[in-house]
Amino acid sequence: MTGHTWLWTPPRSTPTSVGVGQLLRAYRQAHGLTQQQLADRLGFDQSYVSKVESGRRAIHDISTLRHIARNLALSPEDVGLAPGSMTDRRRETAPRSPAAEQAAASQRAWRLTRDHLNHHRISLARAAVRLYPETDRLGSGLLARPGWVWDTPVDIDDVTLGWHDSAEAPTIRGDEPETAGSRPLLGGGGQQNRYQRYTRAMRDLDRPTLFENRLSFRLLDIGGDGTAGPSTDNHPSLSFAHTTYFDAVDVCETVAHETAAAMAGSGLSWPALPFRARIGDPFDFTRRAALPSINTLTIRHDRGGQASFFLHRRSAGSVATAGGVYHVIPAGVFQPSGITPFHHEADFDLWRNIMRELSEELLGNPEHDGSSSSPIDYDTDEPFRSFEQARRSGAMRVSYFGIGLDALTLFGEILTVVVVDADAFDRLFGSMVQTNAEGSVVTAGPNRSVTEGIPFTHSALRRLVDTEPIAPSAAACLELAWRHRETLLGMRMRAAS
Template sequence: MTGHTWLWTPPRATPASVGVGQLLRAYRQAHGLTQQQLADRLGFDQSYVSKVESGRRAIHDISTLRHIARNLALSPEDVGLAPGAMADRRRDTGPRSPAAEQVAASQRAWRLTRDHLNHHRISLARAAVRLYPETDRLGSGLLARPGWVWDRPVDIDEVALHWQDKVEPPLIRGDEPETAGSRPLLGGGSAQTRYQRYTRAMRDLDRPTLFENRLSFRLLDIGGDGTAPATADNRPTLNFGHTTYFDAVDVCETVAHEAAAAMAGTGLSWPALPFRARIGNPFDFGRRVALPSINTLTIRHDRGGQASFFLHRRSAGSVATAGGVYHVIPAGVFQPSGITAFHHEADFDLWRNIMRELSEELLGNPEHDGSSSRPIDYDTDEPFRSFEQARRAGSVRVSYFGIGLDALTLFGEILTVVVIDADAFDKLFGGMVQSNAEGSVVTAGPNRAVTEGIPFTHTALRRLVDTEPIAPSAAACLELAWRHRETLLPGVRARTAS
């Protein structure tokens, strides 16, 4: 695998970045900066700045464009954004009171820290995991209790989901005194009034394109001992109750924001992380809301001896969490497609959530966001009917690896894999899109069809996990799939061992 065929992300339909390279070069020359000095100011690598200036690397990510504009005090138009895209730019130019200046400075610092968070999530997760005992670590960036990851893939139907209607509210909500440093001043009143919720600050100061408070399934407890189930009595068991998406984000993004601020300051250590210390045991789901995402590695399996997998480059300007990183596709929060009891009953199912995400992220279909009162009929509505038929025929196989916690955010991460025979994949996903509302599908080179994916080889896996900004849960899915490749991909061993 040569360098010129490595990961390539097609441009998304975002504001044009034409001229950003020339702009950076002109800025450097006007201020007498070297590429390294400009890179340091922006928090980028010097090689990245060099590629942008030379035109070898285009910038399409809205969050990155905002980051450049804010750090260099440029207008949104300068970097190709629409007028008004910078939430911190005031319409009036008159003098501000000391209180208003204090609010502006607090919000500016908050935005800079959030930019730092979005550009360094992977390195921050890898540092955060080292705060916890080695026995609680699952790879680089994930936490897990012994037994949470099973010793072989488990068919998704073997995972038992239990429901609890009556659940005690969490003790930690994200508005504790220890979170003050992660909640900027609000303005419009006392200079000391802070945003009460992190999500309200996101809404006003750094709103992603996809930002909606949805009813979600709160993880309460994890059962099973992690061994391959010999009987139905020993199988993965996940217990749930209700929560909302913002309830989880208010805690998880706050604890991540705190880590980003600490890393940019004195370094990541417990004295600099009062909110993380207040949370305490990350596995105590009674103290805080634990909202899991379902992360699914999609593998196209050719019975002739080849396999490939698919990656997603998530846009930090579009999604509230895990932006700017490579991720498995599909990945989505475990939540119903609507708010009625019918939606709850139909959607409290891991495979159906995976199907919805496959429909949205690979085929580009509209998200089932709760705007319709009509529940999905998974037996008759397409593409779900075809997905289920292929699974019953054995050409689609869905397995559960286990569950972990992202060490940076403490979000729950359900780890799964879907293996699809090549003929079924080509039939189901022949119309696979290059980009969707959350980001772009990654290929192994600009001349590769998006349906080809990335060769599932040990070389590709190691290069991706060791050198690229890949989400910890995605790295775990890849590592586990490789470990269990003989079970998941019969007949493919000889062609994937290089």
């Protein structure tokens, strides 16, 4: 349950609040376009764009707003439409062929299932986890093998990363016959003319704002037995190779889509989940591109023994996965900031990925999206230099809990926590943003400062995990942090609020 004294999500600071005209101007300036070039992209007259930008012409027609959003790859919210309203419901005046009608119906059904998926990811994950043996479950929505989660938090520097240049290509790609039910028909051509990839359907039918096929790190193997000790050969180890973001999404969102369709139909059962059955053992990373996200619970800890944590409400219109849920902040796919060997060498590091996400999601800095040919200099570039200084001084402590798989999507979930002393937190994140490109930061009430966070108490944790739509990996981070609160905070926290 949510109330005015519980979780509150501020309205997102999007160009919608200042009108479509300023949105078009901001988009044009950000992309270096002239009014004529923007008009050409939209199929409008240049004078019309000029009038809209100047405020002399308002746009109230929903179909025109949908047209702008589609052609500029914006979310419905950005142009003032409700989420999920991109489908044009105008009547067709010209008759369509039976094949075209069939394709349109297939795409409408796909959109409805996609919408159901984005509104029920938590309940679907909790149902999907029950498909697997109890020994493979971690919490209410994650899967994990014994030893994947460690019995005590491990310093992030003690996690060994290995690399394999010659990893075999995955055999499961998301275009198998079992995925046909999750890939809608294209216009005309009958049952065989389907979208070949789930990401292609997303691009055309439900494109989120952040949707780029970036080079990423593919998880191959997980080492260590989960028991931390003085022996240096018993540290966690993770092995990787290259993949791309879409390679993982084509499998993960397809299996999630199939699950949503089954749940909305006859219910979850293995006969209704042919693609999940085709994947088989979810822990076999040789068969599919297993791409992990790094999920980091951020805790502010003050001298009086009080602590608070931070949550993110991810926008389903902005992100391709885990939209519409509460999540820890920051959270992001493990990937380099560019495609060159220099980027790979600099960014193949868990802590540096966490730093980039802290910069983007808490401070609102532009995403390091690979558009620069120069790698980040983590020793001199801000805010990374200050983050590293705080960590070396002990004011910022970063720990690894372990790894799991989201039961709904089978995405990898690296579970981490960063504890920051209050003085250092206020110095580093005093300008923390309320909204960012992926969603909004959550507070404990509408009149609370975003930097206060949510009290790190057992009652708040249980209320959140038991009653709110929180991502399974975020719930796991919170519960593990509470279990190890004495180790993480250097003191015993009270079990009640």
